[in-house]
Amino acid sequence: MRAAPALLIASIFVCLSSIAAQPKTPLLAIAPLGQVPRTDITEIRRAIETTYGWSTVELAPQPLPKSAWYQPRRRHRAEKILQWLRGRKPLAADKIMAITAKDISTTKGRYPDWGICGLAEMPGSTSVISTYRIKKKLRAPNRKRRHEKYLQRLRDLAVHEFGHQLGLEHCPHRGCVMEDAKGTVGTFDHSTNELCADCRHQLDR
Ligand SMILES: [Zn+2]
Numbered sequence: 001m002r003a004a005p006a007l008l009i010a011s012i013f014v015c016l017s018s019i020a021a022q023p024k025t026p027l028l029a030i031a032p033l034g035q036v037p038r039t040d041i042t043e044i045r046r047a048i049e050t051t052y053g054w055s056t057v058e059l060a061p062q063p064l065p066k067s068a069w070y071q072p073r074r075r076h077r078a079e080k081i082l083q084w085l086r087g088r089k090p091l092a093a094d095k096i097m098a099i100t101a102k103d104i105s106t107t108k109g110r111y112p113d114w115g116i117c118g119l120a121e122m123p124g125s126t127s128v129i130s131t132y133r134i135k136k137k138l139r140a141p142n143r144k145r146r147h148e149k150y151l152q153r154l155r156d157l158a159v160h161e162f163g164h165q166l167g168l169e170h171c172p173h174r175g176c177v178m179e180d181a182k183g184t185v186g187t188f189d190h191s192t193n194e195l196c197a198d199c200r201h202q203l204d205r
């Protein structure tokens, strides 16, 4: 009987250490900048959770940062948004992704200000995606089908940029979600919305 307290302490210790050893599901914080429809946030969260097995949390909406405003083209610079985002990642989150309906741009090759759909640190803690360009050229017979196509592009965009955050580069396999968009929204429309076996293998390593 005298051994019981020691046994109890030992079993509590074993129990606590087994809790500590359980791998924690990593957490992505989604930061809406300006007005973003609820359906868009839900779609992104579901896409990240099912593709990567991460948990997601939605932050309160905030206005786009003034520091990112680019007056000559009247839109926001994506790399400046990433800079600003770094200070806004909650401590409990492993990475942060901003989403906005406004147009964003960055410098691309000889173009000092090129409109883009998304930008991510690779690998890194921040990314930003914009729905402004994926609303264009949604060729479908009716409104419902156009919206479905839009949501498919949105899933693709979020999964693509988050892949960069995890260190994935552009992939040569046609249809892989990590394929280079090459500046056209058409790439989204033949995407399988999924990582190819090679990209999946890289992530698992
Ligand atoms: Zn990319």
Ligand SMILES: [Zn+2]
Pocket (backbone or CB within 6 Å): 171, 172, 173, 176, 177, 178, 179, 195, 196, 197, 198, 199, 200
């Ligand atoms: Zn791939």
